[in-house]
Amino acid sequence: MKEGDNVMNGQEYKDFNVLGMNRLKESFFIEEDQIKLASGRPAIQSLSGKWQFFYSQYPETGHDTFYQVDYDTSAWDEMQVPAHWQLNGYGEPHYTNVAYPFAVRPPIIPSENPTGLYKRTFNYDSVTDEIVHLRFEGVDSAFYFWVNGQFVGYGTGSRTASSFDVTNVIQSGANQIAVKVHQFNAQTYLEDQDMWWLSGIFRDVKLVRRPQHHLEDLFVQATLDSDYKEGMLRIESAFNSDQVSLDYTLYNNQQEVVYTRTDVTDCSVVAQIENIAPWTAEMPNLYTLVVQVKDHNRELLETVTQRVGFRTVEIREGLLLINGQRVLFKGVNRHEHDWERGRINSLQTMKDDLILMKRHNINAVRTAHYPSDPRFYALCDELGLYVIDEADIETHGMQHTLGWNKLTNDPAWEAAYVERAKRMVERDKNHPSIIMWSLGNESGYGVNHEAMAHWIRQRDPSRLLHNESESFGLLQETEYEPVKLNDTSDVYSSMYTSHASLEKLGKQSDLAQPHLLCEFVHAMGNGPGGLKEYMDLFYRYPRLQGGFVWEWIDHGLRQETANGEEYIAFGGDFSHEQHDGNFVCDGLLFADRQPSPALSEFKAAAQPLKVTRNPNGRFLLENRYDFSDLAHLAADYTITYQGELLQSGLIDLPHIEPGEIRELSLSIDEEELPEDSFLTIQFKLKEAVEWAERGHEVAFCQFRVGQKSQPHPQSALTVNRQKNEALLVQQTMGQLRVTGEDFDILFNTHTGWLDSLSYRGEEVIAQGPRFNVWRAMTDNDQLPLMKGSGRIGDYWQEKQVHLMEGTLLNVDYQQTDEGVMIEAKHMQAPPGQSWGLDLTTRYTIDANGRIGIDIVGEPFGQNGSESLPKLGMQLYLPDQYETVTWDGLGPAENYPDSQLAARHGRFTRTIDELWTPYAHPQENGNHMGVSQVMLTNQSGISLKIVGKELNFSAHYYTTRMIDHALHPYELVKQSQIELNIDYQQYGLGTNSCGPATQEQYKLKVEPFHYTFTLMMTEEGD
Known part of the structure; x- marks a missing residue:
């Protein structure tokens, strides 16, 4: 069925060949600030706001004639537009990463297909010689609409605009618009992007007034000459009438005229502009083109303005060049997300996001995996970010069902694919920030990609093409040593490529296409690790031109428990049994838009x-x-x-x-x-x-x-022979008690560990230190709802590392001039296993109550774990020791393969502030390179730990509690603080969706030795 057909049967949404009905031809996008009518009337009128709304689980709503003007909707609810109905009490959000939420047999869609009916009244003041268009900027997924009871049109393609001519159905005064939206349509098979399934009118609806004779399309191509010094301006225009002419004036950012031409009737104008200030992400110089549309009497009809940036994008000698210079993309993938509104972002939110990116040295955005809100691109033009604009196509659910290429290589679907490319390109073509068009994401490869590429290259030769789906095949079949160039992409592109494979690609300097990582360093939970090594490769090998972190923001949704406690919901938190858990929480920002530690890490890597x-x-x-x-x-x-x-x-x-x-x-x-x-x-x-x-x-x-040697605090175990001789040592059944002037230490001779430390009658250590090798699993160690998927956490649990326990082999003590010396030998091993660690722990307690702890470990046995999550000691303090001061790396958490953002210094935080609020609780808050850490209560009394290159973390929750919680609200704050004083931690890696921890950051099971000292201090000491 062609776009122009006006016969509607209500079943079009089941037919993938019906792309739309009565939809206007794709053209450039006009915002309110870009158009001014000579009449002085506002050119654009928003219809967003409150609409009447009815929800049905099925397309058969029982309101077949709801679009009629006199139809009674008084009992209907109200719905804000834009909005998703699942976030407003109708149905539920549903998250899947790969799988379709229905049986896969295209083009068949579920008969249970939630449907929303919308209706509202608006006023319009009619004037003669005016054409009126109605523009839907985003509707998920297929919609029909009527004005004043008359059917106007039908649209598909959720993430680009659909415009319709309503001149002949609109009237002066009150008007009524009715819209029917289906959650699923046949083309939903092309919209299987890793995100929540959310429906409704989710972008603005607007009336656009135009004079009877007006500018239908404008395409401004602003490039540089071969020397990159002068501007080459090409303006292509289309009119709806031969009764108009155009006046062009180009202004620089000082509002000086640099080019003008009047009374233009040609569809194409070319000009050369001298002394141009080029556009780049670093220096986003913009010009303003003013287009005056005049009638045959040279009377002004309308004025259209367009921001213009001069830049040239090309591939030369195997490199991607902008204005003749190789660039390095330090980018992010950006889904549209708001933790309360879904895929709806205000203009201010978009601007705040981009400002935050710029502040963190991010210079590029991939609009994963669909065109963004049209206002987003103007902000990128102004602030300076390179954009890969991605078509609204992903068929990931085909991969494990009918095959990657099922739809993409089926010519019957060609029109649907090409139309999505057209609507993206035509809408966004005037933005200098867009340097590449992407043919979609994770869709296999086939003839429909080739058709898309052919159309785009004919329409816009000034930009490059991106298609990771083609590169995927070329790289996989050659084990990352490709010999064939991409046909539908001007660059090689890959996702989550390991450092070793990427280096192999970097060395292939004879390839005529550069390489991008369109997704890398999966920022899920605590991570990513290994960012430094990626950046090192980008700088070492010129053809490796950067990458785009997955992704900008966690897609969690704000919810409340029955007790009113706020939490971040993800897959599985609603009624759907099919879901992908917290895989939707994988951003540099938390869902509430607070930066995660990963954002600072990226800033440091991208300096x-x-x-x-x-x-x-x-x-x-x-x-x-x-x-x-x-x-x-x-x-x-x-x-x-x-x-x-x-x-x-x-x-x-x-x-x-x-x-x-x-x-x-x-x-x-x-x-x-x-x-x-x-x-x-x-x-x-x-x-x-x-x-x-x-x-x-x-x-x-x-x-x-610095070279001047200083006494290390640990050497403070100085000998005061008389005081040490005064230490009182009492041995009872199972207990060794060491008492000094103002302290009391209990050592358990059954377990071989310290039981407690009291200072001036108050308990300071309630238990420990005890040896510990376990950490709460990070998302990169083991996904909480995808256990058994072969990640390192599964391996550790298979080896029962989490069950390692100590068996005391021997304990002995003696009192010397240096104090009380206790030596305990343990076998630390999992039950049912024949491997483990032999530990020798030596304690030296002096008359000042200082406890020197020296731990030596030796592996034993066969078929044991090759690595450990951590090595260290764990102890518990009363919760009033809530202020923590440390000398080491900070202020945010840091780990072996994620410490670029950390700096050495002295930092003070509360225990609460040491907690990193991941949507799924996990290991967090570690600090490396620590020479001393001090926990202080409100009386100014402190427990101080000194050593060299220690790790520490401290929380109100135990490791076991954190490890077993799916959400933070499941954690109950304890009356004790768990303090970890660790020798080392295993790196983070990015194995939630990417490479495992690199070899140099793994904590191997091998001999180790570390020491630290515990001591009490008071304010003023």
Whole structure:
């Protein structure tokens, strides 16, 4: 059925060949601020707001004639537009990653197909010589609509706009619009994107007024000449009448006219503009094209404005170049999501997101996996982000059912595929931020991709094409050594490629297409790990031009328990048995848009500056910008030791072109600095920009400096022979008691561990320290609702690491001049297994109550686990020791393969503040490189732990509680604090959907030795 057919039978939604009815031809998109009518009337009128609404589980709603003007809807509910009905009490949200939510037999869809009926009245002041279009900017998934009882049109394709001519059915005064929306239609098979299944009118509905003779389409192509110095401007226009002419005026950002042409009747105009300021993500220079549409008497009819950015995107010598320069994409994948409104983002939310990206050194966005709200692209133009605009196509559910290529290689579906490409390109074609068109996501490969690519290249040769689905086949069949170039993509593209495979690709410098990671470092839960090594590869091999983190934001939904406690819901939290759990929570932002630790880690990895130190001690600065020198930055430095500022000053930055390395004018006298001092260099904005304030930190680096030896706190176990001789040691059945002037220590001779420490009559340690190798599983260790999928957590549990327990082999003590010495030997092993660790733990207790702990471990046995989640000691304190101060890496959590954002310093936080609020509770809050950590109560009494390169974490919940909870509300705050003093942790990796932890970050089962000291201090000590 063609678009122009007007015969409607109500069954079109079951036919994948019916793409729409009476829909206007695709054309450029006009926002309110882009069009002005000569009459002075507003060109655009919003119909968003409250509509009457009726919900049915089936298409047969019982209201067959609801569209009639006099139909009684007084008993209907109200629904806000835009909105998803599942988030407003009608049906339930349903999350799947891959699988369709119905049986797979295209084009058949479920007979139980939730349907919403919408109706509202609006006023319209009619004038002569005016054409009126009604524009639906996003409806999920298929819809019919009527105006004043007359059928107007039908549309599919959820994530692009559908416009209809309503001039002949609209009337002056009150008008009525009725819309019928089906959750599923035959083309839902093309919309299987990893997200919630949510339905309804979810973007704005608008009336667009145009003069009878008007501009139908505008395509502005602004590129650079072969020397990248002058602008090449091509303007293509289409009119609905031969009675109009156009006047073009191009202004720069100082509102100076740089080009003008009047009385244009040609459909295509070409001009060369001198002294152009090019557009890049670093310097998003924009011009404004003003188009005046005039009638045959040269009277003004309407004025249309379009922002213009001059840039050239090309592949040359195997590299992707923008304005002749290789660029590195430090990008993110961005679903549209709001934790209360679903896929509905306000303009302010979109802007806030992009500002946050810019502040964290993100320079690119992939609109995963559909075109975004049309307002999003103008913000990218203005703020400066490269965009891969992705067609609304994904058929992932075909992979394990009928085969990847089932629909994509079926010519019968060609029109549906190509139409989605057309509607994306025509809507978004005037945005300079868009540098690539993507043919969709995870859809196999076939003739329909080829048809899409052919149409796009004919329509818009100024941009590149992206199609990971084709690259997937080329890479898999050659084990990442491709010999054939992509046909429908100008770049190779892959997802979650391991570091080793990516390096193999990087070395293939003879390939004529560069490589992008369209998805990498899956940011689910605590992670990702290994980001540094990816960035190292991007800089080492020119044809590796960056990647796009999966993804920007967790898609969790805000819900409340019966007790009113807020939590983040994910798959399985509603009534559907088929779901993919918390796999929907995998972003750099938490669902409430608070940054996760991963966002800071990405910012540090993507820093546009790198400082190194050569063997002579000089500091070298590398400019990693693609286009900018460093004139916009200021630099300063500090030198600190154990939280004390020793030196500070400013650094004169040399002029450094992109890619160059110069020496920094910074010299320090290390002989006068204590060893383990830290030099911190910060690079900040000199002036405020649109996305950040003056003084915003763009980059930082740290170096350990100093040569003057200092006594380490652990050496404070000094001998006071008389006091040590005064220690009282009492041995009773199963217990060794060591008492000093103001402390009391109980050691359990049955278990071989400390039982408690009291200070001045108050209990400080309620239990421990005891040896521990288990951590609450991260999403990268083991997905909570996908256990048994072969991740490292499954392996550990198979080896029963989580059940390891200590068997005391021997305990002995003696009292010497140094104090009381206790030695305990344990076998730490899982039940039913023949492997484990032999431990020797030595305690030295002096007269001041200081406890030196020295642990030595030796593996034994066969067929044991090759790795462990962690190695350390665990103890419990009363909950009033709630203030934590440490010298080490902070302020946010850090792990072996995720510590770029951490800096050495002295930090103070409460126990609550050490908790990272992942939607699914898991291991969190670790801090590495710790020389001392102190937990203090309100009386100023502290338990202090000192050592070298320790790890610590502290929570009000036990590891077991965290490990067994699916949501934070299941955790009940204890009256004790669990404190972990660890030797090492296993890295994080990205194995929730990507490579496992790299070899160098695995905690192997091998001999180990670590020490630390416990002591009590008071404020003023």
